[in-house]
Amino acid sequence: MTAEPIRRFGPAASVAPHYRGGVVAIGNFDGIHRGHQAVLEAAKALAAEKRVPALCLTFEPHPRSVFQPDRPVPRLTPPPVKARLLEALGFDAVVEHPFDRAFASLSAEDFVQEILVDCLGATHVVVGFDFQYGARRGGNAQTLHAEGARHGFGVTAIEAFADEGGGPVSSSRIREDLGRGDVAAAAALLGYRWMVEATVIGGQKLGRQLGYPTANMALPENGLLAHGIYAVRFRRPGGDLLDGVASYGRRPTFDNGAALFETYLFDFVGDLYGETCDVSVFARLRGEEKFDGVEALIRQMDKDAAEARAFLSGAAPLSPLDRLIAF
Known part of the structure; x- marks a missing residue:
């Protein structure tokens, strides 16, 4: 991790002078999956080599949610979770630049001038091979190389990242895996166990009555998991x-x-109400079921708890990132 907590900025113009002149990784990076990590690790390595800050430039909300508000993108990593992951990867700051129709109308040339040059003073920019920017996606990795030569910053475009079976690693594929409950497949693409973050709230205390007191969280009901x-x-x-x-x-x-x-x-007694906590999801044990009565439910809960204990006791980190956030 970085020596200090990651700094989160809104508009690129708000970035503190201390963070200007760095290496900037650009993308939506929803999920921070293994393909994203290839881009981010390249940026971090360049920043270390140049001894300059490592920044991630991303956009909020997700562009598709702006252009198709009736079909908002279920977020794998909302901004606070994304920032946590970027911190674990060693980034110094993340710029969560507001995305709206006015910003989307900015020409490719103006995006480079106003955001990368004037606001961030980028010394090097790292993007994915299919990166596009500016109004009507007028800019791409090739034009960015030319803009970099003109403005004096370097550009690296990272090739497509495939999984061990040769398939693409994508946020949409991970959403499909989570929607099926296949958290193991999602973790294989992410390179770490997917996690949720929410505040613990009060409930009906049904679990306490059954001998299984729970920490309750309300997640967005978007079909993601x-x-x-x-x-x-x-x-x-x-x-x-x-x-x-x-x-x-x-x-x-x-x-x-x-x-x-x-x-x-397991083995916890205390009050968690009001705490904002992270939960890393390791394995799906079974689907949701309706039981004939409370006794049948408790018997199944006993089995679920024993199975979860056994699974977690033998779990190993999937990657250095997974070790940092879930072990």
């Missing part, structure tokens, strides 16, 4: 890691109400 039972690792704001088993769904045995992410933490 399939309902079911999961083995998880829970991180408190201070960094404490706790193993547990989580139920995500509508509690069909009881009220079939609004979806909640409810985590039973």
Whole structure:
């Protein structure tokens, strides 16, 4: 990790002078998956070599959510989670530049001049091979090379990244895996266990009545994660890691109400209300079920807890990034 917590800036014009003149990785980077990491690691290595800050320039909200507001993109990594991952990768700052129709109308040349040169003073820019920028996607990696030569900054375009089977690594593919509950397949593409971040809220205390008190979180009901039972690792704001088993769904045995992410933490006693915590999802144990009664549900919960304990006790990091955030 960086020596200091990562700095988060909004508009590029708000970037503090200390962070100007760095190496800038540009992209939406939703998910920070292995393909994104190839771009980010290249930028970080160049920044270390040049002894300048490593910055990530990204955009909020996701451009598709601006152009198709009726079809907003389910975010794999909302801005706070993305910043956490970038910090773990060693970045000094992330620029979450506002994306709206006015910004989208900026010409490719003006994007380079106003954002990369005037605001960031970039010494080198790193992008993916298919990077496009400016109004009507008028700029690409090739034009960026020419702009860099004109303005005095270097440009590196990273080739496409494929998984071990030769398939593309993409955010949309990861969303599909999570929607099926295949968190192992999603983790293989991400290079780390996917995680959620939310504030612990009060519930109906049904779990406490069953002998399984839970930390409850309300997640965006966008279909990103399939309902079911999961083995998880829970991180408190201070960094404490706790193993547990989580139920995500509508509690069909009881009220079939609004979806909640409810985590039973092993060997923990305490109050978590109001804490904003991260949960890394390690494995899906089963789908959500409706039981005939409370006793049948408790018997299954006992089995789920034992299976989750066994799985987590044998889990190993998938990568250095996974080790930093989930171990």
